[in-house]
Amino acid sequence: MVAGQERRVTRVLLIEDDEEDYVLLRGVLAEVTSTRYEVAWRRDGESGLQEIDRGGYDICLLDYHLGSRNGLEILARVAKSVKAPPIIVLTGQGDYLVDLRAMEYGAADYIVKDQVSAPLLERAIRYSIDRLKSKKALIESESQLKHLAASLLRVQESERGRVAAELHDDFGQLLTAIKYQIESVLARMIPCDSCAATLRDLIPSIQDAIGRVRNMYTELMPTILDDLGIIATLKWFCREFPKDHPGLHVKAELRVGEHEVAPELKLVIFRIVQDALKNAATHSEAGLIKISLSGKEGYLSLEIADNGKGFDISRAISSAGKHGGMGLMSMKRRAELSGGSFRIESTEGAGTQVRVQWPLEASR
Numbered sequence: 110m111v112a113g114q115e116r117r118v119t120r121v122l123l124i125e126d127d128e129e130d131y132v133l134l135r136g137v138l139a140e141v142t143s144t145r146y147e148v149a150w151r152r153d154g155e156s157g158l159q160e161i162d163r164g165g166y167d168i169c170l171l172d173y174h175l176g177s178r179n180g181l182e183i184l185a186r187v188a189k190s191v192k193a194p195p196i197i198v199l200t201g202q203g204d205y206l207v208d209l210r211a212m213e214y215g216a217a218d219y220i221v222k223d224q225v226s227a228p229l230l231e232r233a234i235r236y237s238i239d240r241l242k243s244k245k246a247l248i249e250s251e252s253q254l255k256h257l258a259a260s261l262l263r264v265q266e267s268e269r270g271r272v273a274a275e276l277h278d279d280f281g282q283l284l285t286a287i288k289y290q291i292e293s294v295l296a297r298m299i300p301c302d303s304c305a306a307t308l309r310d311l312i313p314s315i316q317d318a319i320g321r322v323r324n325m326y327t328e329l330m331p332t333i334l335d336d337l338g339i340i341a342t343l344k345w346f347c348r349e350f351p352k353d354h355p356g357l358h359v360k361a362e363l364r365v366g367e368h369e370v371a372p373e374l375k376l377v378i379f380r381i382v383q384d385a386l387k388n389a390a391t392h393s394e395a396g397l398i399k400i401s402l403s404g405k406e407g408y409l410s411l412e413i414a415d416n417g418k419g420f421d422i423s424r425a426i427s428s429a430g431k432h433g434g435m436g437l438m439s440m441k442r443r444a445e446l447s448g449g450s451f452r453i454e455s456t457e458g459a460g461t462q463v464r465v466q467w468p469l470e471a472s473r
């Protein structure tokens with residue numbers, strides 16, 4: 110140890126039924142100069158588990174052969190505990206299978222007792238503690254990312270609602286007022302007047318613009334979901350979508366009862382269908398998109414398949430965000446945040462399939 114340098118303190122829980130091994134390990138730990146180990150010793154699995162539950166340890170050294178219990182039982186129980194420190198399994202020579210299984214059960218490391226030395230033990234303990242720290246940091250940042258994604262989707266929905274309301278209240282009503290004014294002027298004009306004919310020709314265009322504004326409004330804020338339900342909304346969307354994409358056919362197979370879809374899933378389903386259809390129309394060069402919504406084998410399943418050119422999914426996902434593409438990410442997030450599982454498959458020349466499944470009990 111360098112003079113003046115503080116010795117780290119590491120709290121060790123040793124679960125070991127053999128007193129000689131305890132004395133040996135305590136001696137080995139005492140040889141380490143960089144760290145001071147405070148060792149608590151428990152002779153059996155039960156009191157060891159109680160101690161783990163109490164918390165406060167940085168590392169646990171667990172003897173694999175503990176009387177009637179084996180270390181795996183303890184590992185299996187400890188895996189669920191949030192307070193559990195990383196666990197290093199100690200065993201005899203030649204227990205390679207134990208090594209493999211211990212790792213499967215979540216052990217941080219595995220040390221053969223006969224080969225134990227101060228540098229080996231010190232390094233194993235340090236690495237195990239660091240790995241747990243990184244794992245916790247990763248879990249924390251994943252959960253922050255989930256919260257961020259959820260609030261991003263909420264903000265997106267409320268922004269869509271705001272734009273939809275402006276479209277409806279300002280633009281839609283303005284167009285309707287213009288149409289009525291033209292109609293009332295027309296009613297007072299001589300029908301054969303050439304100006305009357307020009308004005309009359311404007312009516313279908315204004316009517317078309319009113320229809321488009323209504324569709325934009327409904328796509329932004331699908332109140333139709335509450336009024337008519339998901340089945341009617343999807344049918345409407347599949348009818349309207351190809352009007353803006355000539356040459357594209359959309360076929361819907363909706364084999365599920367309205368009552369089988371939980372109310373909170375309806376907007377999620379609609380948004381995923383919107384994103385998937387937009388992607389197929391923009392990127393795939395497909396001629397046909399099939400949408401199916403069905404309830405079978407305990408799951409509510411949504412599938413959107415196009416017969417387009419396909420794409421490299423991992424490349425698209427890794428460049429998501431960098432090049433602005435958010436559709437795939439938001440489909441996945443929406444599916445997962447609502448308790449579903451999301452899968453996308455794509456084969457060059459054979460199109461793309463987006464699949465989402467929710468357990469039926471959760472979807473009702």
Ligand SMILES: Nc1ncnc2c1ncn2[C@@H]1O[C@H](COP(=O)(O)OP(=O)(O)OP(=O)(O)O)[C@@H](O)[C@H]1O
Binds near residue numbers: 389419436437
């Ligand atoms: N059905 C599809 N067929 C072919 N390529 C696709 C398909 N869906 C997605 N892609 C590819 O994956 C990329 C990422 O899609 P994503 O929906 O995330 O973003 P985007 O469509 O580019 O932008 P945004 O959805 O934000 O408007 C697309 O740019 C496209 O290259």
Ligand SMILES: [Mg+2]
Binds near residue numbers: 437
């Ligand atoms: Mg997209």
